[in-house]
Amino acid sequence: MESPFFRLLGGILVEPIPTWKGRPDEMPVPRLIACDVDGTLLSLGQTQLNPSTIELIKRLREAGIVFAPASGRQRPSLRRLFTPVSNSLPAVAENGTIVTVDDEVIFRATMERALGDEIICAILARDECEALVSGVEVSYLQPKTPEFTELLRDAIKYKIVLVDDATAIPEPYSKIAVYHPDAETEQKYWQQRFGSRCTVAVSGITWIDLMPLGISKATGLKALCTHLGIDPADCLALGDADNDIEMLDFAGDSVAMEHGSAQAKAHAKRTARTADDVFRQILAELDA
Known part of the structure; x- marks a missing residue:
């Protein structure tokens, strides 16, 4: 089977927990997860996070993992979207041009x-x-x-x-x-x-x-890592599109969505069906 981790329902083994392809067993649990939003956490036309996604992100944070949305969206849009998780998530907004921690701007790139x-x-x-x-x-x-x-x-x-x-x-x-x-x-x-x-x-x-010029989600993630004192090698990046490529390259570990662009998948270390599947696998490893 693909994974040693299984779901139990009433004490009965029902199905393997989905896992991503290609993750080596010795890879450590990340200290920081930088996750694209549209196309990765949200499917086309979706305007709110699934309750299951909210719960998984909360559990990751409770386990001490920093979770940061990394998106082309504006800062207020991310704040509204993630309010069910926390009012003060660190965030890489506007495709890496604005980075916030505790709702304070710690990095901003501006155009001439x-x-x-x-x-x-x-x-x-x-x-x-x-x-x-x-x-x-x-x-x-x-x-x-x-x-x-x-x-x-x-x-x-x-x-x-x-x-x-x-x-x-x-x-x-x-x-x-x-x-x-x-x-x-x-x-x-x-x-x-x-x-x-x-x-x-x-x-x-x-x-x-x-x-x-030169600004991307990777630039924003680098600023966030520097501010928090986290080595990029301890980061996991998730994305689905070409504007995620630099971030997927920058992070020590990276996952592209199976439905994502060919370029994003080529730059990621592995693929997964959904972000929730990745989160469940990390939590399963923490509980093992």
Whole structure:
């Protein structure tokens, strides 16, 4: 069988606990888990954590393991999503440009203003594209359509500020996102135009994130590890998409979701069906 750990129901052996492929027995339990959110913890269209996921994360934290979401989402969105777990989870937000511990910003990367202005104007001038500019606590938008505002405010539930001129916001740019119906195809245009001056990463089906050059989730995770005094070798990273690749490479151990991108799976040390399966395996090892 795949795993020595089994579920018991009324004292009867019912099925093996799912495990990820390729994990060597001598690999230690991680001190820190950095976990992507959309596509890893949440499936497409899901807006809240499953109760089982909440319980598993709580148990990992009770066992002394630091759990940190690592996402392209804004800080307030992560705070709202993970409130059932804790009000003060450390987090790598905005694809690594903002890192918080105990709700305090310990790292922030910002884009050179002239470059950011150029990117915003290019997004607003391009058909089918909308721009979302990230600050620390809010995201700014100069929407072309009311549907884009409704998507962010009502569906995604972002904390947003509408502006007449997105290049005139009162704080530095942390990240600038392009919204497009087909991000995978559209990414090629933005990579060709700005890839030599900033990091360009697909972040889901409809989002392309542009960050300061060299910034990624790995940058944010490195800042978090340094702040907490945790060796990257003691980290486990979980992800499913190309914007997780640097983080998967950086952490001592890494798991990509089986449904994830080919690139993410190529950079991970192993794969798993779900993040919950990985969490259960870690807890089973702790209880063994």
